[in-house]
Amino acid sequence: MEALVGALMTDGTPAPYGKACTNCVRSKCRCIYRVGGPDCERCHRLLKTCVPSETVRKRNSRRPHVSRAAHLEEKIEDLVSLFRNQSTNVNAENVQNIPASQASQSPISLPTTAAPAAAAILVSMPMAPPGPPMGHPLQGIIPLRDSPLPSFDFNAPPIDPALTPPAEHYSNIELREKDCIYVPARTKCNPPKHRAAARGNLLARVFEPRVAPEPVPETDPQTTPACEYQPTDLEAEERLQIFREDMLVLFPFIYLPPSLTAKRLRDLDPFFWFNIMTVTCKRIDEQLVMSDAVWKFVAERMIMEHEKSLDLLWGLLTLMAWAQYHRKDRPYFSVLASLVKSLVYDYCLNKPPRAAVTAVCLREKAENLPPKEKSMDERRAVLACFFITSQISHTMKRIDALVWTPFMDECLELLSRQPEWEGDVLLAAQVKIQLLTEQLTRAIWQSPDSVAPAYFSTALRSQLRDLKSQLPAHVVQNPIIISNFLSLELSIVESMDMKPGGQSSYAPNLQRFESLEASLQITKKWFDNHAMMPTSMYTGVIFTYWCYMGKCIGSLVQLAFEVDDPAWDRRAVKERVDIFNIMDQVIQAFDDVSQIKRQQNAGSVEEDMFTKCARLIRTMKRTWITDTIKMDGSLPSSMAVQPQVTLAGQADDPLSMPLYQMDKSNSDRWMAEFFEMNWEL
Numbered sequence: 159m160e161a162l163v164g165a166l167m168t169d170g171t172p173a174p175y176g177k178a179c180t181n182c183v184r185s186k187c188r189c190i191y192r193v194g195g196p197d198c199e200r201c202h203r204l205l206k207t208c209v210p211s212e213t214v215r216k217r218n219s220r221r222p223h224v225s226r227a228a229h230l231e232e233k234i235e236d237l238v239s240l241f242r243n244q245s246t247n248v249n250a251e252n253v254q255n256i257p258a259s260q261a262s263q264s265p266i267s268l269p270t271t272a273a274p275a276a277a278a279i280l281v282s283m284p285m286a287p288p289g290p291p292m293g294h295p296l297q298g299i300i301p302l303r304d305s306p307l308p309s310f311d312f313n314a315p316p317i318d319p320a321l322t323p324p325a326e327h328y329s330n331i332e333l334r335e336k337d338c339i340y341v342p343a344r345t346k347c348n349p350p351k352h353r354a355a356a357r358g359n360l361l362a363r364v365f366e367p368r369v370a371p372e373p374v375p376e377t378d379p380q381t382t383p384a385c386e387y388q389p390t391d392l393e394a395e396e397r398l399q400i401f402r403e404d405m406l407v408l409f410p411f412i413y414l415p416p417s418l419t420a421k422r423l424r425d426l427d428p429f430f431w432f433n434i435m436t437v438t439c440k441r442i443d444e445q446l447v448m449s450d451a452v453w454k455f456v457a458e459r460m461i462m463e464h465e466k467s468l469d470l471l472w473g474l475l476t477l478m479a480w481a482q483y484h485r486k487d488r489p490y491f492s493v494l495a496s497l498v499k500s501l502v503y504d505y506c507l508n509k510p511p512r513a514a515v516t517a518v519c520l521r522e523k524a525e526n527l528p529p530k531e532k533s534m535d536e537r538r539a540v541l542a543c544f545f546i547t548s549q550i551s552h553t554m555k556r557i558d559a560l561v562w563t564p565f566m567d568e569c570l571e572l573l574s575r576q577p578e579w580e581g582d583v584l585l586a587a588q589v590k591i592q593l594l595t596e597q598l599t600r601a602i603w604q605s606p607d608s609v610a611p612a613y614f615s616t617a618l619r620s621q622l623r624d625l626k627s628q629l630p631a632h633v634v635q636n637p638i639i640i641s642n643f644l645s646l647e648l649s650i651v652e653s654m655d656m657k658p659g660g661q662s663s664y665a666p667n668l669q670r671f672e673s674l675e676a677s678l679q680i681t682k683k684w685f686d687n688h689a690m691m692p693t694s695m696y697t698g699v700i701f702t703y704w705c706y707m708g709k710c711i712g713s714l715v716q717l718a719f720e721v722d723d724p725a726w727d728r729r730a731v732k733e734r735v736d737i738f739n740i741m742d743q744v745i746q747a748f749d750d751v752s753q754i755k756r757q758q759n760a761g762s763v764e765e766d767m768f769t770k771c772a773r774l775i776r777t778m779k780r781t782w783i784t785d786t787i788k789m790d791g792s793l794p795s796s797m798a799v800q801p802q803v804t805l806a807g808q809a810d811d812p813l814s815m816p817l818y819q820m821d822k823s824n825s826d827r828w829m830a831e832f833f834e835m836n837w838e839l
Contacts, residue, residue: 444767
């Protein structure tokens, strides 16, 4: 068999490229010519007519090689002939049109001795012809295009240095203003790259534009949101002081030195400055207009123009932290959290500094840049981003917090050991508490029944006690830190299974009873701590504080009205914890703050948050009193005096509706109604 194949391969001759027969081409087979026959092996074997295929490939004829120098010479000859024709026509017209009295005032032209020299320079040298010396009055003055052009002789010998006119020669030349234009000195302008070669020779002088291009003034891009309400310098200083003393001390995500003025802050971080002016604005109408301007600015800069800066990050953190001062008609916390986290990722604020290596394809040699050390402001920013996103994730259960990294551990440790101001210690304590809260949140989300394991809750309580013992005494006594501790304890208790046991209904579930009792005690402590806070702090606390307050109110209502367990006495809860007295304290505090706000908002159409919350809690209180009378037949001893006065006007209030259904399925909706927020899409 191998011998037969070898014989077949040696007998025939393969057809050259493009010479196969039509049958072999159609079947895509190799065409082999037979020895001693006109047809190929395949056509002979199949008894077909072997028809050679026609060559259809077109071959380009070879062009004669023309050197680049010859090609340039042809172009130069064409240009020279064009110059000669134009020069002849213009000279003839000038001779006919110029009177004899003005013949002596002919436009400027090169000396006759310099004409052949200029032609030689054009052919042999890429440099410009000799001109006026630097600093001469004629520097930058060139003739108009319609002025007579010199006739060049390109066959002249190279220029003789002795024929070059001296510098004094240009001082004797008289120019007319109408025949010349001013062109800026070449040392002061940056010509385009594609014209750099042309400007280096005499042709650049010939083809210079008739009118010099006017410089386009560079306008600074708008760095602050466009808004009709802009504070004066005095108002800006006052608002910055309010932000320092009332807000930043409660959420110290940045350090603003006392020497920093509002004007200087606007120059450094204009968007952050505008957000400060927005949250500290006293008039609600102006505040909402400024809020809309902030959103438009964020959409334009971050979405349309893909801008990234720490100024944007600080501004967005201000917007998220004090969201109660912005419009709440649409759900926007998911968008805000995504934008904030994108800035953290783009700046690698959650990662350690490392050497940046440039791409080899963009440079001849790879360049290792030294790592840039993270500043304290950047470390504060990434910790604050984790804190605020984690709190919103825990209270609203709609977004994920910023993922914690080992480098953020280093930032937290550095802020704790080497604080630059007292706010660093407070921020470090808030972040440490929130780390425990984030562990609880993730454990609940990962659990199939949304219940944290008992061992996990026990371990978390132990870590909470250790953290309290490690913090300084003045930090532990801070009302904001106390509120964070109590909120975490309440979340730990509520994460346990508080549903009735599946065993016999006559045997009480002691573990559930302990959880309910602990929840009641923690809620009471939270409102006691809230009552100790001065009302001047209300305007400075961040948005999530009010979310925790709504959560505590819902917990009280659930314990007093909704727990259905024989071992749990709801009437005893109303006697032990005076819910209505707590509501009165909250309403009175809101009324005090809203009264100050109304004085500052004389003539304003919009109501402030404290007025709305006070009215809503009043309605909730009246509803609870009515339900208490229906369920228990009478009011508690603290509310047994003239209940009809308290219920007066209930039917006229449009907000009079049962709002205390606080089961896990609609707790976030109840909180949305509490703050008049639309969290639904």
